[in-house]
Each structure stands twice: as structure tokens, then as C-alpha cells.
Amino acid sequence: MKPRLFTPGPTAVPEDTLLELARPVGYHRSPEAKAIFAEVSEDLKYVFQTSQPVYTLTSSGTGGMEAAVANTLAPGEKAVLLTAGRWGERWRGILKAHGANVAAVEVPYGKAVTPDQLADALGKNPDAKAVFATLSETSTGVGHDLAAFGKLVAGTDALLVVDGISGLGAMECRVDAWHIDVCVTGSQKALMLPPGLAFVSVSEKAWKKIDATPVRNFYFDLRRYRKSYAESDTPFTPANTLIKAQRASLKRIRAEGIENLWARHARIAAACRAGVKALGLEVFAERPNNALTVITVPAGVDGSGVLKKLEKTYGFKLADGQDTLKGKIWRLSHMGYTDAFEVLGAVSALELVLLESGYQLDPGAGVAAFQRAYAAAK
Amino acid sequence: MKPRLFTPGPTAVPEDTLLELARPVGYHRSPEAKAIFAEVSEDLKYVFQTSQPVYTLTSSGTGGMEAAVANTLAPGEKAVLLTAGRWGERWRGILKAHGANVAAVEVPYGKAVTPDQLADALGKNPDAKAVFATLSETSTGVGHDLAAFGKLVAGTDALLVVDGISGLGAMECRVDAWHIDVCVTGSQKALMLPPGLAFVSVSEKAWKKIDATPVRNFYFDLRRYRKSYAESDTPFTPANTLIKAQRASLKRIRAEGIENLWARHARIAAACRAGVKALGLEVFAERPNNALTVITVPAGVDGSGVLKKLEKTYGFKLADGQDTLKGKIWRLSHMGYTDAFEVLGAVSALELVLLESGYQLDPGAGVAAFQRAYAAAK
Numbered sequence: 075m076k077p078r079l080f081t082p083g084p085t086a087v088p089e090d091t092l093l094e095l096a097r098p099v100g101y102h103r104s105p106e107a108k109a110i111f112a113e114v115s116e117d118l119k120y121v122f123q124t125s126q127p128v129y130t131l132t133s134s135g136t137g138g139m140e141a142a143v144a145n146t147l148a149p150g151e152k153a154v155l156l157t158a159g160r161w162g163e164r165w166r167g168i169l170k171a172h173g174a175n176v177a178a179v180e181v182p183y184g185k186a187v188t189p190d191q192l193a194d195a196l197g198k199n200p201d202a203k204a205v206f207a208t209l210s211e212t213s214t215g216v217g218h219d220l221a222a223f224g225k226l227v228a229g230t231d232a233l234l235v236v237d238g239i240s241g242l243g244a245m246e247c248r249v250d251a252w253h254i255d256v257c258v259t260g261s262q263k264a265l266m267l268p269p270g271l272a273f274v275s276v277s278e279k280a281w282k283k284i285d286a287t288p289v290r291n292f293y294f295d296l297r298r299y300r301k302s303y304a305e306s307d308t309p310f311t312p313a314n315t316l317i318k319a320q321r322a323s324l325k326r327i328r329a330e331g332i333e334n335l336w337a338r339h340a341r342i343a344a345a346c347r348a349g350v351k352a353l354g355l356e357v358f359a360e361r362p363n364n365a366l367t368v369i370t371v372p373a374g375v376d377g378s379g380v381l382k383k384l385e386k387t388y389g390f391k392l393a394d395g396q397d398t399l400k401g402k403i404w405r406l407s408h409m410g411y412t413d414a415f416e417v418l419g420a421v422s423a424l425e426l427v428l429l430e431s432g433y434q435l436d437p438g439a440g441v442a443a444f445q446r447a448y449a450a451a452k
Numbered sequence: 453m454k455p456r457l458f459t460p461g462p463t464a465v466p467e468d469t470l471l472e473l474a475r476p477v478g479y480h481r482s483p484e485a486k487a488i489f490a491e492v493s494e495d496l497k498y499v500f501q502t503s504q505p506v507y508t509l510t511s512s513g514t515g516g517m518e519a520a521v522a523n524t525l526a527p528g529e530k531a532v533l534l535t536a537g538r539w540g541e542r543w544r545g546i547l548k549a550h551g552a553n554v555a556a557v558e559v560p561y562g563k564a565v566t567p568d569q570l571a572d573a574l575g576k577n578p579d580a581k582a583v584f585a586t587l588s589e590t591s592t593g594v595g596h597d598l599a600a601f602g603k604l605v606a607g608t609d610a611l612l613v614v615d616g617i618s619g620l621g622a623m624e625c626r627v628d629a630w631h632i633d634v635c636v637t638g639s640q641k642a643l644m645l646p647p648g649l650a651f652v653s654v655s656e657k658a659w660k661k662i663d664a665t666p667v668r669n670f671y672f673d674l675r676r677y678r679k680s681y682a683e684s685d686t687p688f689t690p691a692n693t694l695i696k697a698q699r700a701s702l703k704r705i706r707a708e709g710i711e712n713l714w715a716r717h718a719r720i721a722a723a724c725r726a727g728v729k730a731l732g733l734e735v736f737a738e739r740p741n742n743a744l745t746v747i748t749v750p751a752g753v754d755g756s757g758v759l760k761k762l763e764k765t766y767g768f769k770l771a772d773g774q775d776t777l778k779g780k781i782w783r784l785s786h787m788g789y790t791d792a793f794e795v796l797g798a799v800s801a802l803e804l805v806l807l808e809s810g811y812q813l814d815p816g817a818g819v820a821a822f823q824r825a826y827a828a829a830k
Contacts, residue, residue: 077476079476079477079478079479081479083689084477084478084479084480084689084692085477086476086477087476087477092473092474092475092476092477093474095470095473095474095693096470096471096473096474097470098455098457098464098465098470099457099462099463099464099465099470099640099646100457100462101457101459101462101769101771102462102647104769132510132511132512132515132647132648133510133511133515133671134510134671134688134689134690134691135688135689136670136671136688136689137510137511137515137671137688140669140670140671144669167670168670171667171668171669171670171673172668172669172670260689262477262689268477268691268692268693268694269480269510269689269690269691269692269693270510270648270691270693270694289549290549290550290668291518291522291549291550291669292514292518292521292545292546292549292550293511293512293514293515293518293672294671295549310512310513310514310515311461311462311512311513311514311638311640311647312512312647312648313512313646313647313648313691313694314462314646314647315473315646315647315648316646316648316691391479391482393479
């Protein structure tokens with residue numbers, strides 16, 4: 075059986091990137107290491123679509139999120155939080171730990187925060203120093219209209235801070251054009267690397283606020299990263315084998331071209347949604363994004379049991395819902411190192427398991443709909 | 453030419469550990485991942501010589517140090533800092549960032565803080581909540597008498613917090629027997645892994661203080677690690693490929709036996725120091741530790757130039773001094789995945805480069821002295 079990782083992080087890592095990880099370890103302050111770091115930093119700017127530096131932190135994505143909070147807000151300062159799921163709640167947890175005054179715009183799981191809701195929140199909170207948003211809410215599959223959010227926030231003194239961890243590099247995200255002041259991502263999603271690195275872009279507007287905010291931490295102090303970055307270096311011993319391997323995965327993105335990559339993900343996502351619907355299933359997200367498809371478990375079906383069978387019988391590892399959504403949704407990632415044929419296989423396997431579970435469906439309908447939608451989206 | 457990494461972090465990684473890194477990436481919340489995590493955690497307890505949990509953080513060693521500070525001290529609380537070099541100063545930087553009231557015991561670079569100095573500081577600062585010390589001061593090669601420090605601190609209400617990043621797993625360090633309340637290490641030193649993981653042990657005495665200290669951060673909040681650890685898990689997506697590979701390197705330590713490993717490092721270090729002295733060179737550290745040998749660059753010799761030649765001509769990569777010691781010392785690591793014959797080779801290469809540089813020495817004296825000391829130390 076061939077195992078296939080379809081969890082929305084970690085995702086499958088290209089074989090040549092994995093082999094980079096097996097190479098002998100070098101000294102992280104050598105000229106060779108600095109040259110690699112500079113190359114990776116340039117390619118990250120391309121993926122982020124920014125002319126600003128993108129800093130590399132050795133941590134989970136959450137570490138990058140904490141850097142974004144701790145550097146931009148002093149305790150007691152107001153933050154507008156847009157939350158549509160577990161990852162919006164992650165922002166809330168970090169904001170609370172840092173003593174921020176949180177004005178939350180909250181929508182039920184499966185829904186997206188609208189630009190109108192943000193406009194309203196900005197109107198009611200003119201003293202907000204920053205808005206915290208999520209590109210891809212991986213817990214529900216929702217994508218947010220960050221282009222619209224950016225237009226609204228750009229007209230204020232507030233910063234737009236985005237968790238792009240599970241969307242950046244899979245769905246359209248233009249950091250500069252969309253006025254995103256701080257954007258965070260992680261290595262283990264669309265950037266096709268194992269977990270261990272977080273990447274953070276910082277706009278000039280954000281630097282002004284950061285430089286006016288008292289330092290309250292050390293490892294996530296972005297000023298230290300800015301200083302080292304000027305010398306193609308990091309302030310602390312980085313996970314240098316991961317950085318070296320990240321170079322290989324980023325070259326892959328460069329070679330494809332970011333707009334082609336977005337289009338590829340959009341096409342696969344559209345086909346996946348069509349396939350799922352043809353099985354009589356529902357897409358959970360009201361405004362689905364292209365990094366993953368989240369499927370509502372139909373009534374009478376053992377959601378977690380289906381996932382176990384999918385993995386055990388056919389090798390497809392999808393993710394369950396988290397917390398209150400456990401057993402109620404299936405999360406199928408199609409970001410990074412995957413293609414239409416593998417996702418078609420996942421739809422096929424899901425159809426087989428559902429059939430075996432006694433669920434009523436039209437055999438072949440899923441893959442046929444996938445195929446038609448994929449061809450039509452060309 | 454065969455490249456050999458003799459920097460005091462990163463160090464050489466065993467080939468079988470490197471190959472683990474090239475294996476396909478798995479889901480970090482799977483039962484298999486939890487079993488690996490549990491195994492690694494047990495083996496870490498063995499290396500730390502503790503019955504307390506050892507938490508795994510995805511970060512540089514500095515992240516682990518920040519966790520130690522942020523969790524044990526509230527702003528304004530007093531800390532006794534023992535500093536004998538750059539890594540003692542790292543404690544100071546983190547303590548300052550967190551608003552600690554620092555009472556510093558400072559000795560010149562190359563010297564060690566004595567137990568008497570600590571006793572004096574504890575007497576003068578009965579309100580100190582914690583003492584921050586360094587096992588191996590890698591910037592100078594000094595080792596500290598932590599057994600003696602532990603006896604002194606155990607008689608007070610203060611915690612003993614130790615940066616064991618570059619010594620633990622190379623030199624004797626008994627966390628429980630020596631009353632070390634919080635001990636931090638990193639993956640890229642004696643634990644024979646690339647950089648990216650930090651490990652932190654916490655005593656019951658330390659937990660009492662942590663539980664009474666207000667939370668001020670998120671990613672380094674040790675309470676979150678304690679909660680996840682109970683389920684063989686981490687609170688945030690960990691660098692799971694590194695954890696899996698760490699298992700391989702820890703098995704190597706288990707197989708050798710920690711006391712045999714300490715003895716091996718002690719024997720190599722003694723031979724290395726004898727070899728260096730026979731070349732007419734001086735060991736920089738007053739109280740040298742067994743993780744690395746730091747050599748004073750003799751007058752008239754271009755310290756940085758010798759290191760460049762060593763690397764370019766013979767493949768041995770040693771580390772230069774840092775900051776004010778740049779060009780003034782050579783730092784030769786002999787921790788982790790190395791043996792007497794490779795270190796003998798480093799002494800041989802150093803002798804060759806010194807000869808070529810016109811430095812007066814007795815050819816063969818270095819390796820002969822190494823050999824004799826190694827045999828005698830059996």
C-alpha cells in the first residue's frame with residue numbers, strides 16, 4: 075500500500091527536498107550558509123509577493139504568530155480580531171497572553187468574516203492598533219477576502235496582521251498589493267518542507283509601530299531578526315538543514331511560477347469540490363479556499379471511522395475535525411506537493427469506503443464529476 | 453578532501469540519523485508519532501539523568517532558555533546570574549527582556565565562577581528566586597562545578613536554572629542528583645542532531661514556582677507543554693522529522709551508556725589538551741570542560757587565518773572566538789559523533805598549518821602527546 079499524506083500540515087515533501095535533509099550538517103555562520111539563507115530569503119519574498127524582507131524563525135507557525143503579536147502591540151492596546159475557527163482562536167489566545175484589549179468579530183464555524191463586518195469593527199474601534207485575520211481557516215476550510223480586508227485597513231492607522239500559515243503558497247495572496255503588514259507562514263504546508271520553520275514578512279508601516287513598541291521578549295524579538303537579516307544571518311542558531319532543504323522546495327515554486335501554482339491549486343480544488351458534491355456530500359465551508367476541501371460528514375456516518383478505514387485500507391491520511399468538530403468533518407488537503415491525479419485518487423478511495431459503509435451513492439459519480447470539473451476549469 | 457565539522461554546534465550527525473531525516477513526513481498527531489515522542493522523551497530523561505519530564509520545544513536552544521526565564525520569574529523578581537562568557541551574557545539578555553532584577557556574579561572570560569562566589573551571592577541576595585548558570589561556557593571552554601552549585605542552591609528557596617546546551621550529553625551532568633531545577637539543552641550539540649529542537653527539564657520545586665508565576669507568553673508557556681506531554685504530544689506542530697531522527701541518535705547514547713560516554717569525552721578531552729600543550733599552545737579555559745577545547749592563539753599568529761587554512765587545506769572546520777575574542781582563540785569541539793582518531797587528526801592538521809605559518813614547534817610532539825595521554829587515561 076502506498077501511503078499518501080493529505081493532512082493540512084504536515085504535507086508531502088518532494089523526494090529531492092527530503093534528500094537534502096540527509097546531507098551532512100554544516101556550520102550555520104559559514105559563507106556558504108549565508109549564501110543559502112540569502113537565496114531562500116529572496117525566494118520567500120517571491121512567494122509572499124513582497125519587496126519587504128521575510129524573516130526566518132526556527133519555530134512552529136504559532137511562534138511566528140506570537141512574534142507578530144508581541145512586536146506590534148503593547149499590553150492594553152486594542153486589537154480587532156477576526157475569528158472564524160480554531161486558528162482565529164489561536165490569535166485570541168496569543169493576544170490574551172500578551173495583554174491585548176481584544177475587540178472580536180466572531181462568526182460560526184464554517185462561515186467567513188465579511189469585509190462589511192470588518193468595516194463595521196474598524197468604525198467602532200478607531201483606536202485599534204492592529205487587525206488579526208486568517209488567510210485559510212484550516213479548521214473549517216474557509217478562505218477570507220484579504221484583498222478587501224487590506225483595502226479597508228490600509229485607510230486606517232491600524233496594521234493588518236495575517237496568519238497565512240496554511241494558505242500562503244497555495245492560494246492567491248499578495249502581501250504588498252493587498253496591504254498586509256505582517257504575514258506569517260510555516261514551512262510544513264504549501265512550502266513543502268517538514269515542520270520547524272516559520273516565516274514572517276514585515277511592512278514599513280509595521281516597522282514604525284514595532285519600533286515604537288517596548289520590547290518584552292527575546293527569541294521572537296523581530297528587531298534582532300532585522301539586524302541579522304542585513305547580513306544574511308539569523309540571531310540564533312537556526313534549523314539550518316531545514317533552511318537548506320527549503321531552498322529546494324522554493325526552487326520548485328519558482329520554476330512553476332506563483333500564478334501558475336495558484337491556478338493549479340484552484341483547478342484541483344474546484345474539481346475536488348465537484349467530486350465531493352457528486353457523492354452527495356456537502357462542502358463545509360461557506361467560502362471554501364483552495365488549500366484544502368473540508369467535507370461535512372453526512373448524518374448516520376461514523377466520521378472518524380471512515381478516516382481510519384481510508385488510511386488503513388487505502389493509505390490516504392486525511393485529517394479529522396478538531397475539538398467540537400471531531401467526527402463531524404473530513405479535511406482533505408490539496409496543497410503543496412500533490413496533483414490532480416492523487417486528489418482524484420482520494421475521491422475514489424472516499425467513494426469506496428463510503429460504499430463499504432453502506433452509504434448510498436452513485437458509484438463513479440465522484441470521480442466523473444471531478445474529471446469533468448477539472449477539464450472544464452482548464 | 454574529507455570535511456570534518458569540529459564547531460561546538462552544530463556538530464557532526466551520524467549517517468543513520470541523517471537518513472531518518474530523508475524519510476517521508478508523517479502526521480504529528482498519529483499514534484505512531486506519539487509512540488516516537490514517548491520513546492524520545494524517555495531517552496531524554498536518561499540523558500538528563502532525571503526522573504522528571506523533559507519537554508521538547510521546536511526552537512533554538514535560546515528558545516529553551518527563554519522558556520526557563522519567562523516561566524519561573526515574574527517581572528521585577530530577583531535572579532542571581534553567574535556569567536563567565538557569552539552564554540552567561542545570553543542569560544542576562546533574556547533576563548533583562550523579561551524585566552528581572554539581576555544580581556550578577558561576573559568573572560573574566562576564561563575563568564569559572566566558583567562555588568564560593570555563588571555562596572556569597574546567595575548570602576547577599578536572600579530574596580533571589582532563581583540562579584542562572586552555564587554548564588559549558590562554549591565561548592571560552594570553561595566548565596562549571598554544577599554539583600557544588602546545586603548543593604548550595606538546594607538549601608534555599610531559589611531555583612537552579614542551567615544552560616546545558618553545549619555540555620549535556622558530553623560531560624557529567626546529573627540533573628536530579630545535582631538539584632538542577634530547570635535544565636535546557638539543544639539538539640545540535642552532544643545529542644547529535646541538526647539544530648531545531650530544545651529540551652527543557654523541570655523539577656517539582658520549579659513547577660511550584662512556575663504555577664505561582666503569571667503567564668506572560670504563549671509559545672514558550674511550559675504549562676502547555678506539561679499538558680500535552682501527558683498525552684505524549686506537543687502543544688504546537690513540532691519539527692516531527694527532527695524528533696524522529698533524534699530517536700536514532702539517542703539510541704546511540706543509550707547503547708553506549710551515559711557514564712561510558714562521559715568517560716569517552718573526558719579521555720578525548722584530556723588527550724586533546726595534552727596534544728595542544730605539547731605544541732607549545734595554551735588552553736584558554738582555567739577550568740576546561742570536556743565538550744570542547746579552547747586554545748589561545750599564540751602571539752604573532754593570525755588566528756582567523758589559521759582557521760581558514762585548516763578548513764581549506766585539510767577540511768577541519770573549527771570555530772573562531774566570538775565578539776572580542778575573534779582571532780584570539782580557536783574552539784575545537786569533541787562532543788557527539790566523533791572519536792579519538794578524528795580529534796588526533798585535528799591536532800595533526802593544526803600542527804601542519806602552524807608549521808606552514810612559520811610557528812616554531814617540535815614536529816610530531818602534538819600527536820605523540822595526544823597518544824600518550826589517551827593511552828594513560830584508559
